[in-house]
Amino acid sequence: MTSTFILLGAVMATSAFTQPVSGDPLDQATPAPRIAIGPLVVGEDHPWFDLSDFLAVAEDTTPSVEARWVEGSLKWVRAPDGQALPLARLRISLRVPPERALLRWRGRAVLFQGEPDGATTEIFVPLLEDAEAAIELDGRTLSRVRIAARAAAATPAAHRHAIDHSCSPWAAAIRGLDDTFVSMNCRLIPVGRLGSEAPLLEIRWTAAGVTLMDGSRPPFSAQLHEGLPARMTVIGPDGKNRIVELSAAVPRRWHRLKIAAGAGPYHLSSSANAGNGAAGSLMLYGNLRLRPEDSLSIRVFEAAVSQSPVDTTFFNNLGLYFAYDLTRVWDKRLALTALLGLQGVTFAPAGLSRSAYNEAVFPQGFELSYLDAFGLRNKTLSGGMFLQPAANKPYQNFWGRFGGSWFGELNYISWKSGNRSAQMWGFSVGMPFAKLF
Numbered sequence: 001m002t003s004t005f006i007l008l009g010a011v012m013a014t015s016a017f018t019q020p021v022s023g024d025p026l027d028q029a030t031p032a033p034r035i036a037i038g039p040l041v042v043g044e045d046h047p048w049f050d051l052s053d054f055l056a057v058a059e060d061t062t063p064s065v066e067a068r069w070v071e072g073s074l075k076w077v078r079a080p081d082g083q084a085l086p087l088a089r090l091r092i093s094l095r096v097p098p099e100r101a102l103l104r105w106r107g108r109a110v111l112f113q114g115e116p117d118g119a120t121t122e123i124f125v126p127l128l129e130d131a132e133a134a135i136e137l138d139g140r141t142l143s144r145v146r147i148a149a150r151a152a153a154a155t156p157a158a159h160r161h162a163i164d165h166s167c168s169p170w171a172a173a174i175r176g177l178d179d180t181f182v183s184m185n186c187r188l189i190p191v192g193r194l195g196s197e198a199p200l201l202e203i204r205w206t207a208a209g210v211t212l213m214d215g216s217r218p219p220f221s222a223q224l225h226e227g228l229p230a231r232m233t234v235i236g237p238d239g240k241n242r243i244v245e246l247s248a249a250v251p252r253r254w255h256r257l258k259i260a261a262g263a264g265p266y267h268l269s270s271s272a273n274a275g276n277g278a279a280g281s282l283m284l285y286g287n288l289r290l291r292p293e294d295s296l297s298i299r300v301f302e303a304a305v306s307q308s309p310v311d312t313t314f315f316n317n318l319g320l321y322f323a324y325d326l327t328r329v330w331d332k333r334l335a336l337t338a339l340l341g342l343q344g345v346t347f348a349p350a351g352l353s354r355s356a357y358n359e360a361v362f363p364q365g366f367e368l369s370y371l372d373a374f375g376l377r378n379k380t381l382s383g384g385m386f387l388q389p390a391a392n393k394p395y396q397n398f399w400g401r402f403g404g405s406w407f408g409e410l411n412y413i414s415w416k417s418g419n420r421s422a423q424m425w426g427f428s429v430g431m432p433f434a435k436l437f
Helices: 004-016 164-168
Strands: 054-058 063-067 076-078 084-094 101-105 109-112 113-115 117-125 132-135 139-147 161-163 173-175 182-191 198-206 222-223 231-235 243-249 257-270 277-289 298-306 316-327 334-346 357-361 364-370 380-388 394-403 406-416 421-435
Touching: 054 063, 063 139, 084 132, 084 139, 084 182, 101 117, 109 117, 161 173, 164 182, 182 298, 222 231, 222 243, 257 298, 257 406, 277 421, 298 421, 316 406, 334 380, 334 406, 357 406
Parallel strands: 161 182
Antiparallel strands: 054 139, 063 084, 076 084, 084 117, 101 109, 101 132, 113 117, 132 139, 173 243, 182 198, 198 222, 231 243, 257 277, 257 421, 277 298, 298 316, 316 334, 334 357, 334 364, 364 380, 380 394, 394 406, 406 421
């Protein structure tokens, strides 16, 4: 249990960290950490843009101004509206004493540093904006540095589109901008009366070098419903008109309650004299979302194991829980969810044709979920536990699950009450069963 509390403390401490707030949206952005174990990326999974695809050109002046990207400085942040933005550090230098030079950038005056024969400064640049910085010398504008993206032929189109994990459940896609860099995120908005709601998917996106016909620059947004795409005419990086299409698999109806069923081989051992060993299992899972993003819900599970429910040992575990997210970290892809509720246990040593023992138990627990696990879109790796550490009536339930609408699950349940006991462990495959409400 010690390691569990250490993990909970570390996750909660991370979520408590906040960024300073100023008038610049970039200062209000939060980091999207990139956590990697060798070649395996487990945190932020946005494309690792090649800085050679972004030009930083200074006007030809005397003294000359040099602008270069800092190698390895690319990072992703989230704007207050949830948009993922790529930033990189740009180093600007010129051969003058630093006190004579000044950089004007995003409404700020940025000082130079260095020796009398050279001045240098660095700024974080949003790569998807056609940004511009002005360098002043002795109070007058000397040069301007213009930043623009170019789509290198060697860069695959898939490496230029950062489609956020919030779009994964809807298979959102953008077409018509394969030659430029794009960032896109999604948000589900239920509309209509409770019990007959329709989903409205809001997509926010930005693209380098793209403007509307009137010259307006990103970000842009679209709201999709009923599975219909959205289209607009824009001016592309090549200066020509083109049609951009946004599409997503948005159903006509949004159901708050989803029920899944599962089955698979299990091993049952109990205080009964017969019916132990290999057995079949039947699982049911219910999730009633109180919020669209599943950060607050009511969950139900049912786990039954027996060789023959009527004639041999039968063990059944039913749970009802209120689930709420304690925190989400690692770019909101790692969720820690508290589970508060109660359970019922049914134990029939000689099968349901004879007497059965029923008991209420009150184990509490948590679940840790990793969304879009290992870069696999719409796939979740999760695990959790329920514990009731009472000496006379101990209960344990551990599970691990991986998949999407279809999933595999490993589960172990142990229960004891007086001289009665049962343990079940095994593997099951779950699948969608019903959508209601």
